[in-house]
Ligand SMILES: [Zn+2]
């Protein structure tokens with residue numbers, strides 16, 4: 314902790330004044346003017362307490378040594394294990410701009426629109442556990458400067474002739490991309506960091522550890538090179554598109570003669586500079602629901618909210634029933650529904666729900682494997698014994714056995730959720746094939762279909778909740794120093 318020079322109290326970073334402020338005597342201090350003895354010793358490292366969650370292995374750091382009582386990653390209320398560590402020092406930081414009250418307000422107004430969300434996500438006590446965390450990012454700097462050659466092609470018709478003209482275009486490029494930022498923590502999911510982006514990097518300040526006082530920070534455990542190609546590709550395609558759609562080249566087809574990112578870098582005179590360690594502020598909230606967890610994140614600079622919002626099955630069912638009644642009455646007013654078309658419609662609905670369900674399962678499968686999270690994948694690969702990497706590639710198709718497991722109606726019932734709609738389809742096919750004279754068959758078929766589809770729809774809502782939440786994290790940290 315940082316001691317108040319006036320009374321010895323605890324100095325914490327105060328968002329409103331952007332200064333350090335004493336809890337007791339309200340004295341303020343410039344963050345750069347106060348250091349702990351140990352901070353100064355090594356310029357590229359600083360001392361922090363690392364808290365490790367005994368449940369999930371998630372790690373979070375603080376400049377304060379007082380015990381942390383809950384884990385933001387898995388939602389467990391438990392005393393976290395602590396140890397002192399020497400962490401690599403970031404070069405720059407965006408200090409918190411949004412106060413906790415502003416963050417809570419932004420979250421509450423977001424949740425007002427979530428009509429079917431469970432009440433517990435809106436409870437004051439729950440909302441109060443928002444925690445201010447600095448998330449580590451890699452900031453890439455890429456510049457392009459030098460002579461560029463482009464190929465231009467123009468074709469037009471004049472009278473009976475078709476003209477093809479080719480141009481060799483040369484010119485100078487002078488472009489730079491500062492602070493292309495990528496999430497450097499394997500515990501912070503890439504899909505959250507993308508959703509709360511962007512951060513305005515003009516607010517960046519030189520890092521000093523006292524900025525962290527009163528907040529937590531996530532450890533940076535992803536190699537700096539991981540997003541290198543992505544950053545290069547972004548810079549190269551952005552610059553190339555600028556050139557291509559330049560007004561001077563209207564009507565001309567411009568090409569670089571290559572799409573390969575390395576060749577493109579060469580053609581555009583791209584220089585890659587080693588990325589910087591930086592920290593960006595987020596307010597973070599986690600809500601555990603059984604074996605799943607929901608996160609809410611508020612950008613600590615801009616106030617942008619992103620939240621995993623599950624649906625309360627009861628609220629949703631009542632809500633849709635209330636909505637279905639007027640729709641049904643309206644339909645009855647305007648159309649006379651024939652028994653055959655009734656069965657036909659329910660058949661279409663059944664087929665639709667099967668596809669919706671399959672689509673959901675595929676998404677859950679990839680989400681739970683965290684296939685979209687490069688930082689996490691990087692960590693897993695690093696921890697897995699050599700030779701196990703090969704199976705990662707075939708991730709786009711799901712093995713049938715896993716598909717069945719993922720489609721189970723819920724944890725207790727092994728029945729796949731799409732079975733209801735499949736029965737509905739089979740019954741309809743059977744009746745249409747039979748082509749009976751009596752309408753009773755069609756009505757009966759429609760009723761069977763209705764229950765079949767209902768079964769699948771409830772399964773879809775349940776799966777939706779799985780999709781709207783995350784698997785409880787389990788960070789396999791293989792001991793040792795993460796920064797080694
Ligand atoms: Zn004081």
Ligand SMILES: [Zn+2]
Pocket residue numbers: 366367368369370371384385386387388389
């Ligand atoms: Zn935990």
